[in-house]
Amino acid sequence: MSSVILRNLTKRYGTQTALDDVTLEIEHGQLVCLLGPSGCGKTTALRLVAGFMSPTAGEISLGDRVVSSPSRTLSPEQRNVSMVFQGYALWPHMTVAQNVAYGLEVRRVDRATIAKKVAAILQTTHLDGVADRYPAELSGGQQQRVSLARALIVEPETLLLDEPLSNLDTGLREEMRFEMRRLHDAYRYTSIYVTHDQGEAMTTADRIAVMNAGRIEQFGSPEEVYEEPRSEFVARFLGGSNILRGKAIDATHLEFAGAPIECHGVPLAAGRDAAVSIRQHHIALSNGVSRPASPNAVQATVVRNVFLGSTRDYVVEAKGGSQLRIIAAPEQSFAPGTSVWVTLPREHCRALVS
Amino acid sequence: MTETARLDASRAVLPLFAGALFLLVVLPVGWLAVFAFSDHAGHFTLSNFRLLVTDPSFRDPLVTALALAVSVSVICSAVAAPMGYLVARTDMPFRRPVRLLVMASFVTPPFLGAIAWELLAAPNSGLLNQLYRAARGADPDVVLFDIYTFWGLAFAICCYTFPYVFVLVANALDRIPADLEDASSMLGGSAARTARKVTIPLALPALLAGALVAFLQTMTLFGSPAILALPAGFHVITTKIWSLFQYPPKPELAAAASLPLLLLTVVLLRAQAKILGRRGYTVVGGKSGEVRPVALGGWRWPAFAFCFAVLCLSVLLPYGALFNAAFSRIPSQPLTFSNFTFSHFQFVFQELSSTKLAIKNTFYLGMSAATCGTIFALVIASLTARAATLGTRALSFLATAPIAIPGITLGVGLFLAYTRGPVVLYGTLWILLLAYVTIELPAAYQQLQAAFRGISGELEEASRILGASRLGTLRRVTAPLLGPSLVATWCFIFVAVMRELSAAVILFTSETKVLSVLIFDLNESGDLAAISVLGLTMLVLTAVILVAANRIPGFTGGMKLGRRI
Numbered sequence: 001m002s003s004v005i006l007r008n009l010t011k012r013y014g015t016q017t018a019l020d021d022v023t024l025e026i027e028h029g030q031l032v033c034l035l036g037p038s039g040c041g042k043t044t045a046l047r048l049v050a051g052f053m054s055p056t057a058g059e060i061s062l063g064d065r066v067v068s069s070p071s072r073t074l075s076p077e078q079r080n081v082s083m084v085f086q087g088y089a090l091w092p093h094m095t096v097a098q099n100v101a102y103g104l105e106v107r108r109v110d111r112a113t114i115a116k117k118v119a120a121i122l123q124t125t126h127l128d129g130v131a132d133r134y135p136a137e138l139s140g141g142q143q144q145r146v147s148l149a150r151a152l153i154v155e156p157e158t159l160l161l162d163e164p165l166s167n168l169d170t171g172l173r174e175e176m177r178f179e180m181r182r183l184h185d186a187y188r189y190t191s192i193y194v195t196h197d198q199g200e201a202m203t204t205a206d207r208i209a210v211m212n213a214g215r216i217e218q219f220g221s222p223e224e225v226y227e228e229p230r231s232e233f234v235a236r237f238l239g240g241s242n243i244l245r246g247k248a249i250d251a252t253h254l255e256f257a258g259a260p261i262e263c264h265g266v267p268l269a270a271g272r273d274a275a276v277s278i279r280q281h282h283i284a285l286s287n288g289v290s291r292p293a294s295p296n297a298v299q300a301t302v303v304r305n306v307f308l309g310s311t312r313d314y315v316v317e318a319k320g321g322s323q324l325r326i327i328a329a330p331e332q333s334f335a336p337g338t339s340v341w342v343t344l345p346r347e348h349c350r351a352l353v354s
Numbered sequence: 355m356t357e358t359a360r361l362d363a364s365r366a367v368l369p370l371f372a373g374a375l376f377l378l379v380v381l382p383v384g385w386l387a388v389f390a391f392s393d394h395a396g397h398f399t400l401s402n403f404r405l406l407v408t409d410p411s412f413r414d415p416l417v418t419a420l421a422l423a424v425s426v427s428v429i430c431s432a433v434a435a436p437m438g439y440l441v442a443r444t445d446m447p448f449r450r451p452v453r454l455l456v457m458a459s460f461v462t463p464p465f466l467g468a469i470a471w472e473l474l475a476a477p478n479s480g481l482l483n484q485l486y487r488a489a490r491g492a493d494p495d496v497v498l499f500d501i502y503t504f505w506g507l508a509f510a511i512c513c514y515t516f517p518y519v520f521v522l523v524a525n526a527l528d529r530i531p532a533d534l535e536d537a538s539s540m541l542g543g544s545a546a547r548t549a550r551k552v553t554i555p556l557a558l559p560a561l562l563a564g565a566l567v568a569f570l571q572t573m574t575l576f577g578s579p580a581i582l583a584l585p586a587g588f589h590v591i592t593t594k595i596w597s598l599f600q601y602p603p604k605p606e607l608a609a610a611a612s613l614p615l616l617l618l619t620v621v622l623l624r625a626q627a628k629i630l631g632r633r634g635y636t637v638v639g640g641k642s643g644e645v646r647p648v649a650l651g652g653w654r655w656p657a658f659a660f661c662f663a664v665l666c667l668s669v670l671l672p673y674g675a676l677f678n679a680a681f682s683r684i685p686s687q688p689l690t691f692s693n694f695t696f697s698h699f700q701f702v703f704q705e706l707s708s709t710k711l712a713i714k715n716t717f718y719l720g721m722s723a724a725t726c727g728t729i730f731a732l733v734i735a736s737l738t739a740r741a742a743t744l745g746t747r748a749l750s751f752l753a754t755a756p757i758a759i760p761g762i763t764l765g766v767g768l769f770l771a772y773t774r775g776p777v778v779l780y781g782t783l784w785i786l787l788l789a790y791v792t793i794e795l796p797a798a799y800q801q802l803q804a805a806f807r808g809i810s811g812e813l814e815e816a817s818r819i820l821g822a823s824r825l826g827t828l829r830r831v832t833a834p835l836l837g838p839s840l841v842a843t844w845c846f847i848f849v850a851v852m853r854e855l856s857a858a859v860i861l862f863t864s865e866t867k868v869l870s871v872l873i874f875d876l877n878e879s880g881d882l883a884a885i886s887v888l889g890l891t892m893l894v895l896t897a898v899i900l901v902a903a904n905r906i907p908g909f910t911g912g913m914k915l916g917r918r919i
Contacts, residue, residue, distance in 0.1 A: 050819055076818040083819045089812035093834045102830075103820035154820060 003028040003190040004049065004158055009058035011044050018044040020214035021058070026207075031184050031191040033201040036211035037237070042194045045211075046160050049192060050083055051076040062158055077106075082156040086163040088147040090135035096122070096146050097131040103154035117153055124186065125149045141172045148180075152187055159191040165200060177203040198238050202226070210234045228265070232352050235277035242283070242324045243352075244344070248274040254351070257298040257318035263349035275352045281327040282348035285314065288339030297343045300324065302334045316342060368745050371734055375752035378792045382767025383616070383759065389609035389770050402610035412611065415589040418504070422579075422590060423572040425508045430516040430568040435561050437516075437661055438523030443553065445647040446657045452665065453524070459668040460517035461896055463853035463870065464510075465577025466889045469877055470672030471510045472581065473679050473886075475499035479686035481675060502586040511578050513668035515571050519564030526560030527553065545648050559629045566626045570619055574760035576856035577870075581877055591615060592762050592856065599860055605770055612763040620758045673893075679886035686882075698883040706884065711865075712872040716852055719783060719868060723790035724847040728840055730791065731798035736828050739806035740814070750799075757796035764789055765860030781863045789857040794847045801846065805839035806832075845903035849896050 004026040011019040019041040026032045034042035048055055051067065051074055060068035062081065067074045082103065090099050097118055104114045122128050125145040135143055144164065151159060164180070165173045181204045184191060195201055201208050202222045209219045212233045218225050229235035232243055246256040248268035253260045254276050263276045286292055288299065300316040303323065307330060314326040314334070324342065334340050393399040406412045440446045441453055459467075474482050477497045486498040500506055534556070535548050543551065576592040583590055589597070591611060598608040650657055679685035683693040702709050734753045738746040756764070768789055772779035779785040809832065817827040833840070855870040862871045869892060876885045 050815075052815060052818075075823075076815070077821045077823055079819075080821075081819060083816065085812045085816060087810060087812050089810065089816040091813055091816075091831055091835070093837075102817070102822075106817075106821040106826065150816075150820070160819075 002026060003030075003063060004192065005061040006045070006049075007059050007061070009045070009048060009060065010056045011041075011048060011053070012056045017214050019048070019055075022214070022216055024209060024216060024219065026190060026192065028190055029188040030206040031181075031193060031204060033193045033195055033205035033208045034211055035195060035198065035201040035205075035208050035237075037196055040211040041214040042196075042211050043162060044214075046083075046162055046192060046194050049158070050081060050160055051079050079158075080154075080156055081158040081160055082151040082154050083160040083162065084147050084151045084164045086166060088135075088143045088167070090143055090146055090150075092135055095132050095134055096127060096138070099135065099146055100150045100153055103150065107154065121149045121153045124183070125152075140168050141176065144168060144176060145179075148183065152183065152189070156189055159189040161191060161193040163195055164193070165195070165197070173197075174199070180204050210237060212237070229277060229350065230266075230353050232275055232277065235350070235352060240280040240325060240327070241277045242280060244276045244278065244322070244349070246274065248272050252351075257300070257320050257322060259296075259298045261296050261298075261344055261349060262346045263351045264347070265351040266353055268351055276349050277352055278344055278349050280325050281311075282345060283324065283326045283328075284343040284345070285316075285326060285328050285332070285334060286341045286343065287334070288341055290341075292341050292343045294343050294345065296346050296349065297341050300340055300342045302336050302338045302340055305334060305336055307333075316340060318342065367733060368737055368749065371730070371737070372745070372749055372752065374730075375734075375749065378788060378795070379752055379755050379759075382764060382771045382792075385770040386609045386612055386616070386763065386767040389606050390613050391610075392606055394606065402606050405607065406610055406614075411589075412594065412607075415591045415594040416614070418583075418588055419573055419579075419590040419592070422504070422508055422511070423569045425505075426511050426515055426572040427565040427568040429508065429512045430519045431561060431565045433512070433664055434516040434519035434564065435523050435557075437664060438520050438527060439549075439554075439557075440657050440661060441520075442524045442527035443549075443648055444650050444654075444657065446650060446654055446661070448658060452658075452661045455665045455669050456517050456520050459514055459665070460521070461849065461853075461900065462514055462669070462672070462893070463577070463855070464514040464575060465581060465855055465870065465874065466676075466853075466885075466892070467514045467668070467672055468510045468578040468581040469873070469882065469885055469889065470675045471501050471506075471513070472877075473675040473685065473882060474671055475501040475506065476686075477502065481678070481686070481688065484686070484688075502582055504583075504586075504588070507579060507582045507586070510582055511572055511575060513672070514578075515568045516664070516668070518567045518571060519561065522560045522564040522567070523557055526557045530556050549648065563626045563630050566622050566629075570622050573618060574615060574762065574856070576762050576859060577874065580859075580874065592760075595762055595766065596859060599766075599769075605766070608766050609770060612760075612766045615760050616758065616763050619760055623758050676886040676889050679883050680890055682883075685886065698887045702884050702887045708867055708872055708875075709888070712867045712869050715783060715786075715866060716869040719786055719790060720848040720851040723787055723794065723851045724844045726787070727791045727794050727798050727847045728802075728844045731795060731802045731843060732828075732833070732836070732840065734799055735802040735806050736832060739803055740811055750803075753799040754796045756792045759792075761789075761793055761854065761856035762860060764792060765857035768792075768857070769860055780861070781866065783866050785861050786858060786866060786868065789861055790847075790851045790854060793854065793857060794850050797850075798843045798847055801843050802836065802839060805836050809835050842903050845899050849899055852892060852896065 002025040006022055006024040009019055009022045010017070022041070022045060024032075034045060036042050047053055048068060049060055054073040055068055055070055057070060059066050062079060067079055091102075094102070100121060101114050101118050104117060118131070119128075122131055125148055127142065127145050127149060130138060130142060135146065138146065144167075147164070161180075165176050168176060177200050184204070193201075193204060205222060207219065207221055208225050210217045210225055210233070218230045218234045225234060226238050229238065229241070235241040235243065244254065244256045244261060246254045246261075248254055248270050249260055250270050251267040252264065253262055254268060254274050255261070256276070261276065268274045284292075291297065298318050300318040302314060303317050304313075304315040306313040310330065311327050312330050312333065314328060315323055316326060317323050326342070390402055391398055391400070393401060437452070437456070441449045472480070474480055477483060477500045478494075480499060480501070483498050486492070487494065487496055490496070501510060530553060535552055574592065576596065579590045580593050580596065583593060592615075595608050595611050598604045598611065678689045680698055681694055681696075682689040683695045683697070687693060731753070734749055738750040759767070768785055769780060772785050779788070813831055813835070814827050817831045818824070822830060853870060855874060858868050858871050859874060862868065867875075869888065873885050873888050876888070
């Protein structure tokens with residue numbers, strides 16, 4: 001059974017469309033990431049679910065209740081959702097314990113229960129020692145945990161997370177990704193997690209909705225959206241991809257840099273312009289003297305070669321001027337200006353929906 | 355939070371407050387307009403305005419007031435702009451004490467300053483004139499200064515108006531990021547050139563705005579001209595309006611004379627907003643380094659001497675004169691050990707029957723106006739700070755509108771609105787409360803709105819999403835965070851009420867006299883010693899409240915508002 005349903009949800013500001021006819025069903029207990037660049041509408045979608053604004057068209061259901069529609073929007077406090085804010089939004093005049101207890105006090109839970117639950121959640125979030133501190137006395141990571149604890153303690157029907165890790169520094173951010181997943185596995189609240197960070201989405205999400213320009217481009221498991229990107233945007237946004245452009249020869253071949261490149265995925269229409277994506281690290285480089293065994297190979301000239309320690313980052317220019325970015329093993333080095341063969345393995349060449 | 359439709363109390367609050375504001379603002383101004391276009395019998399007429407422009411007894415005060423306002427704003431700019439620059443951007447000695455003393459002149463009620471200057475520079479009894487005669491052995495009819503003249507009045511007003519210009523200029527200079535000046539010196543500009551080409555042009559809009567404020571203050575000022583111009587035998591527009599309420603009252607003419615004042619204020623305030631709001635000039639200080647003060651070299655002490663002279667004239671001498679008069683057996687004689695007395699205090703606090711009543715009234719009114727005004731401003735700011743709908747914009751406009759209504763104009767409007775049915779408030783403290791809340795609302799509202807902007811909307815949203823209603827959030831999250839601002843606003847209103855004269859002088863009756871009106875009355879009867887005692891009492895009270903307000907720490911002891919939050 002679906003726990004959160006967005007039905008043809010649209011939000012316009014004047015002539016600008018922030019969210020364009022979005023439909024999404026989230027199953028009970030799942031954590032779904034809305035992933036996309038800034039301005040793609042992901043935060044708008046989240047704030048619509050929170051009830052901070054009303055949709056221009058479409059509706060939102062939580063459980064079996066319609067909570068948002070253009071004619072009627074339940075206020076945030078009537079929805080039994082809770083939220084982790086990008087800036088944490090901890091109240092500076094309350095201690096950690098007071099911040100966390102707030103939601104239960106508003107719900108008029110008795111004192112003894114509140115004390116018990118606060119103690120339990122502070123333990124789960126590794127905050128037992130700081131209950132009486134004020135937010136400004138905590139580190140960024142601790143503030144983040146308080147913000148999580150405060151949202152989790154009310155046992156929300158739906159948990160909303162708005163870029164919860166973006167204010168942390170890199171090391172802590174990576175650690176907290178796993179922590180977020182651990183807490184989700186512990187509580188299993190239906191969650192919507194907004195982020196622009198691919199790694200964060202991959203680590204935490206059951207399913208990812210990749211968003212662009214107010215629409216959902218692709219919705220699927222992390223493996224699906226990574227391995228089988230349906231559009232050029234998804235291919236580019238998730239991990240480095242090269243897009244090969246050319247005329248389709250038949251359903252499975254594309255002419256690129258003078259060579260027929262075999263691919264799979266969406267069948268191509270012969271004679272039409274088409275695009276094929278391939279990951280940067282799936283491309284192989286070899287010296288320009290002997291042609292590789294694979295028929296999916298083109299000749300190119302090295303433009304740039306940067307040593308990154310565990311890999312080398314190349315840019316090569318194929319015949320016709322198209323540039324490809326390649327991540328290759330560091331052992332073998334081709335200086336700029338060298339002629340090389342570029343192998344594009346058939347199984348990694350994915351035809352995209354044009 | 356944007357335009358969310360909500361089903362809680364806020365739905366009812368908005369119209370309620372819009373209605374209340376309507377009563378406070380639109381009703382008096384409406385009656386003003388009605389009366390201005392009515393004759394004695396209530397029929398439509400333009401004769402009031404015809405009289406206003408043709409009769410010299412009306413035209414002259416208007417012309418005098420304009421001349422006065424222009425003079426004051428020019429003098430204030432000429433004095434306050436260099437002072438602001440010296441204090442904000444140079445290495446002049448004692449910059450902080452200079453700032454503090456300017457603030458002291460800021461909080462001095464102008465009418466009290468005018469009375470102090472009576473004590474100093476009245477032609478015969480003025481202390482300065484007496485000292486001059488004693489020093490030169492001159493005849494008793496030799497007069498060095500005469501405060502009862504046009505220029506004497508202009509001078510006395512300048513003393514308490516220049517802080518407006520000073521504050522605007524100094525703040526603008528404080529906010530100019532140092533790197534703008536650094537960029538000029540990097541390119542080889544000398545300190546003087548940098549000042550001339552970068553710093554001063556950036557501060558110019560603030561100076562212009564300050565000059566406009568000085569102009570407006572002077573146009574709408576009642577106390578100083580009433581004290582200094584009337585003995586000199588001339589009127590300005592505000593004193594003329596007041597005189598129309600003396601027997602036999604002519605409210606229609608008073609209303610007609612108040613309208614140009616209202617229009618002028620609206621126009622000038624719009625001009626000011628335009629000057630300050632121009633995009634290219636708003637310097638929002640980013641990460642700017644420490645301001646490196648301009649080295650004055652040999653000019654450090656002359657510069658300080660200039661500031662000191664200004665502060666002597668506006669603060670030190672007048673306060674000295676008040677102090678002198680309060681303790682000297684004969685107020686117009688310099689204080690010595692032999693003529694030191696407490697008898698004036700005894701007279702004011704024990705024998706003068708109206709003192710107790712006036713102090714009681716002032717306290718009640720100050721407390722209630724401060725409390726009502728703060729709550730009012732808080733609710734309005736909470737509605738308007740987070741949402742920009744048509745309704746909240748209208749509310750915001752109404753809450754700011756009284757800023758354009760001069761005190762005396764509002765006084766006339768309230769008088770007209772509440773001397774007849776259905777609600778008669780004239781003669782009660784209620785009408786004064788209405789006047790005070792209306793007059794102080796814009797400043798209180800702007801203060802709290804700025805405070806609201808300083809609190810991230812997420813802090814409120816976090817409370818809403820955890821199940822608290824809008825009002826519950828205001829009570830549990832927003833109000834505690836606003837605590838210090840709320841206290842400051844409350845004190846601000848209280849102090850402002852204590853010194854308000856121009857509306858009170860129209861609206862008071864013998865039972866509803868307040869401190870400022872009492873001082874004004876005593877001046878008419880020439881009792882300068884009693885005035886000095888009351889004036890000093892008032893100043894001490896003001897100082898105590900202001901200091902207390904500044905000392906109040908953040909709410910709970912351990913609370914620290916860190917940068918991260």
